[in-house]
Amino acid sequence: MPLESSPADLRKLGEATLDLAAGFIANLADRPSHDLSPSAERFAITGEPNELTELLTTVMRAAEPGVDTAGPRYLGYIPAGGLVSSAVAHLLALVLNRFPTVAEMAPGMVAIEQSVLDWMCAEFELPGTAGGLLTSGGSAATLSAVVAAREDRLGADSRGATLYVSGHTHLCVAKAARVAGLPRDCVRVVPTDDRLRMDPRAAARMIDEDRRAGRRPFLLAGTAGTTDTGAIDPLGDLAALAREQGLWFHVDGAYGGAFQLTARGRERLAGVAEADSVVLDPHKGLFMPYGLGTLLVRDVRTLSAAHRHDAPYLQDLVAGDGLPDYADHGVELTREHRGLRIWLPLRLHGVQAFRDELDEKLDLAGQAADELSAIPAVHVPWRPQLSTVAFRLREGDRATRTLFDAIRRDQRIFLTSTTIGGEFHIRLCVLSHRTHAEQVNEAVAAIRALAG
Numbered sequence: 114m115p116l117e118s119s120p121a122d123l124r125k126l127g128e129a130t131l132d133l134a135a136g137f138i139a140n141l142a143d144r145p146s147h148d149l150s151p152s153a154e155r156f157a158i159t160g161e162p163n164e165l166t167e168l169l170t171t172v173m174r175a176a177e178p179g180v181d182t183a184g185p186r187y188l189g190y191i192p193a194g195g196l197v198s199s200a201v202a203h204l205l206a207l208v209l210n211r212f213p214t215v216a217e218m219a220p221g222m223v224a225i226e227q228s229v230l231d232w233m234c235a236e237f238e239l240p241g242t243a244g245g246l247l248t249s250g251g252s253a254a255t256l257s258a259v260v261a262a263r264e265d266r267l268g269a270d271s272r273g274a275t276l277y278v279s280g281h282t283h284l285c286v287a288k289a290a291r292v293a294g295l296p297r298d299c300v301r302v303v304p305t306d307d308r309l310r311m312d313p314r315a316a317a318r319m320i321d322e323d324r325r326a327g328r329r330p331f332l333l334a335g336t337a338g339t340t341d342t343g344a345i346d347p348l349g350d351l352a353a354l355a356r357e358q359g360l361w362f363h364v365d366g367a368y369g370g371a372f373q374l375t376a377r378g379r380e381r382l383a384g385v386a387e388a389d390s391v392v393l394d395p396h397k398g399l400f401m402p403y404g405l406g407t408l409l410v411r412d413v414r415t416l417s418a419a420h421r422h423d424a425p426y427l428q429d430l431v432a433g434d435g436l437p438d439y440a441d442h443g444v445e446l447t448r449e450h451r452g453l454r455i456w457l458p459l460r461l462h463g464v465q466a467f468r469d470e471l472d473e474k475l476d477l478a479g480q481a482a483d484e485l486s487a488i489p490a491v492h493v494p495w496r497p498q499l500s501t502v503a504f505r506l507r508e509g510d511r512a513t514r515t516l517f518d519a520i521r522r523d524q525r526i527f528l529t530s531t532t533i534g535g536e537f538h539i540r541l542c543v544l545s546h547r548t549h550a551e552q553v554n555e556a557v558a559a560i561r562a563l564a565g
């Protein structure tokens with residue numbers, strides 16, 4: 114096939130690929146949730162042209178081993194799903210191949226991306242000065258948030274820089290601090306309460322002590338839904354503390370931020386509207402395929418102050434008509450158009466469809482927690498604050514690990530584990546748009562049977 118596909122070639126490529134994709138989706142519910150046996154196959158490039166059908170078969174084989182993260186019984190880590198309407202939007206965006214990080218180059222496509230950010234800012238009730246950036250994921254978004262905070266609160270000198278997390282904050286905050294070149298000892302871990310939420314009074318004491326010791330506290334990171342258990346820090350109290358102390362208030366909603374779309378979530382995330390920056394991952398809570406994170410900031414000028422650079426080879430560019438140049442908001446200059454992957458599904462299915470799905474996930478996790486608590490051998494230490502249930506066997510770590518191994522061998526459901534307070538816990542997270550009562554019941558039944 115020549116490099117430039119004829120319309121007929123394009124149809125052939127598209128139809129063969131879509132046939133496979135449709136078959137894959139149709140069979141998702143019946144496949145084992147994972148196969149963790151090592152895969153020996155390598156996929157060398159030989160140089161010769163190959164038949165399309167043969168290549169597609171190879172790709173499907175490559176997708177077999179590992180964890181079926183698109184499947185409805187993937188309940189480990191933080192599930193996503195992979196809305197196919199988003200994948201189709203991505204295909205179109207890539208065929209159009211517009212340059213979306215400089216407004217003048219693609220004003221219409223930038224307007225689409227900006228409408229996604231505007232919609233999110235409105236959902237979080239951020240002020241009119243707010244703006245943001247679509248990134249590859251939560252970690253990349255967090256990096257730009259930390260850099261913006263550093264620039265805004267510390268300027269060029271980051272000596273003594275100190276930021277505050279809890280023991281349940283995602284690793285991406287400390288990683289961002291390190292990549293951003295902040296001092297190695299800049300991360301302070303604030304204690305949590307009995308529901309695993311950051312203790313604002315302890316944070317206040319630490320900030321005071323650090324200031325007296327000559328350090329420069331500049332950022333307080335709250336989490337709206339920890340990865341371990343979905344715990345939500347007291348965002349309102351933390352926002353007030355940050356404001357009082359002149360700290361940048363960051364909210365990591367990579368997992369839990371999407372629940373802002375539900376009435377219960379909005380109540381539990383109260384205070385998020387006070388944040389200086391919010392991260393949320395459409396490739397988690399909006400069920401989009403991987404590769405979509407979001408950074409929202411209270412004042413979009415803080416992002417450009419931290420990331421904007423000029424160069425002679427960009428001298429022809431004129432400022433877009435009220436549209437941002439996203440290159441000034443983050444680390445990437447050239448990248449794909451990400452907005453369409455969110456805009457098309459939101460417009461096609463309607464926002465209410467997402468609200469309903471997320472509401473269902475809250476219900477399902479609550480039911481799973483109730484049913485697991487009813488198994489005599491099982492202990493559920495915390496009521497789920499979002500859609501994650503952590504549990505263990507009353508007998509202790511050894512027995513819980515044995516149960517975990519049995520769930521893995523069983524292969525029907527995929528769960529992951531974590532260590533909280535020095536104790537081994539199994540966690541079950543419901544988030545995919547493909548996961549419904551049927552799969553959660555199946556998971557609970559499997560745990561009941563294997564827990565003995």
Ligand SMILES: *Cc1c(COP(=O)(O)O)cnc(C)c1O
Nearest residue numbers: 250251252283285340367368394
């Ligand atoms: C997943 C997650 C992240 C990291 O996001 P990526 O998209 O994986 O880079 C950050 N914080 C929380 C709470 C998460 O669950």
